[in-house]
Amino acid sequence: MVSDLLEVAQRRQSPDELASRSAHFPTHARAPVVVWNVCRHCNMKCPHCYAAATTTSAQNDMDTMEAIGVLETLAQGGVKVVIFSGGEPLLRRDIVELITHATKLGIAPHLSSNGSLIDVGVASRLKAAGLAYVGVSLDGTAQFNDTYRGMTGGFRLAVRALKACREVGIRTGVRLTLTRRNASQVNAVLSVARRHGAARFYVSHLVYAGRALRLLDDDLSPSESRSALLALFHLGEELLSMGESIRLVSGGNDSAGVFLLRYVEERYGREAGARIRRLLALRGGNSAGQGILAVDSRGRVHPDQFWRGVTLGNLRRQSVAEVLASPVASALRDRVSRLTGRCGTCAYQDLCRGSHRERALAAHGDMWAPDPACVLEDAEIQRAAPGTDAPSARR
Numbered sequence: 001m002v003s004d005l006l007e008v009a010q011r012r013q014s015p016d017e018l019a020s021r022s023a024h025f026p027t028h029a030r031a032p033v034v035v036w037n038v039c040r041h042c043n044m045k046c047p048h049c050y051a052a053a054t055t056t057s058a059q060n061d062m063d064t065m066e067a068i069g070v071l072e073t074l075a076q077g078g079v080k081v082v083i084f085s086g087g088e089p090l091l092r093r094d095i096v097e098l099i100t101h102a103t104k105l106g107i108a109p110h111l112s113s114n115g116s117l118i119d120v121g122v123a124s125r126l127k128a129a130g131l132a133y134v135g136v137s138l139d140g141t142a143q144f145n146d147t148y149r150g151m152t153g154g155f156r157l158a159v160r161a162l163k164a165c166r167e168v169g170i171r172t173g174v175r176l177t178l179t180r181r182n183a184s185q186v187n188a189v190l191s192v193a194r195r196h197g198a199a200r201f202y203v204s205h206l207v208y209a210g211r212a213l214r215l216l217d218d219d220l221s222p223s224e225s226r227s228a229l230l231a232l233f234h235l236g237e238e239l240l241s242m243g244e245s246i247r248l249v250s251g252g253n254d255s256a257g258v259f260l261l262r263y264v265e266e267r268y269g270r271e272a273g274a275r276i277r278r279l280l281a282l283r284g285g286n287s288a289g290q291g292i293l294a295v296d297s298r299g300r301v302h303p304d305q306f307w308r309g310v311t312l313g314n315l316r317r318q319s320v321a322e323v324l325a326s327p328v329a330s331a332l333r334d335r336v337s338r339l340t341g342r343c344g345t346c347a348y349q350d351l352c353r354g355s356h357r358e359r360a361l362a363a364h365g366d367m368w369a370p371d372p373a374c375v376l377e378d379a380e381i382q383r384a385a386p387g388t389d390a391p392s393a394r395r
Helices: 002-009 015-021 064-076 095-104 120-129 142-149 154-168 183-195 210-218 222-241 255-268 270-283 320-324 327-333 341-345 357-364
Strands: 033-037 081-085 108-113 133-137 171-178 200-205 247-251 292-295 300-302
Touching: 002 222, 002 247, 002 255, 002 270, 015 270, 064 095, 064 320, 081 095, 095 108, 095 120, 120 154, 133 154, 142 154, 154 171, 154 183, 171 183, 183 200, 183 222, 200 222, 210 357, 222 247, 222 255, 255 270
Parallel strands: 033 081, 033 292, 081 108, 108 133, 133 171, 171 200, 200 247
Antiparallel strands: 292 300
């Protein structure tokens, strides 16, 4: 989204063009995107794993027929995109069958993987099943990545996956979860993504869930996150000037969109800022429990893939509409009126909506408390008096 918004700021595309072709805009007016953690086991041991993945499969994971039933329930609920995730989703022997069935139902299947199990043969079967996109996770250069993620040769296998998908015609992306341990390696991983033809480079902020609950001290401070985001914005501008097609995306922190808005206002002027504000307003801020849902390996539905402590329903016996009518989902639709502290008085509530409520819950024990990872300073979120200038975003 960073690259797309910068293109709009530079008038390389119009807001209407971006909104019409992007799943990001408008989020709340569409059926939810579903992240489906089809299994909980994985062949890696990443310290930031939000699913707290195990090394062996669970006996209560859905079988193939139950999983197909969930897909049909999702299709009946109007869902158009399912991201198959895990654990490592390719550890499910029926994953190609599930992807094939999703395609037949008119659902666009995506895959989130560590890439270790994808060679040309696997990529060919995934392509034949209708897979639209594979996101491959890397957290640094080879030595760091393999040690951090707990698999010798994991980096090499992830690169093999990118090459194999490119060879058979599947779009790819590279995802990095940003912490203090790997903040200096963002450019190196981006270079890998560019070299192997990835369509997207996704930098995710740390969300305090699963094993990542033990990594709070590794999370960047708000000021460190601001510096990382400014570097990402500059990279986006550089890549656009070079005519590069790879898209830079920042996720896991909705305040980053507001920070980009303020950057655009200062660098390109208020008219450009107005175009960005319009798009961010269409997107509508964090959409957990509305524009995005997560389904676990037992069919239980959560507000998003990080928020395992709250269950909205179960698709093995409920419809999508029934899940979205649950008390917590209803409260999330009305979240702005419930926010407290800095989030409760922020001038950008309509663009961010308090960002990640699960992070507030982990940090404060209160789902309506401020998100501790907000990158905006107190002076920046104040409601400016008419005719006054907002403080600079360039720090």
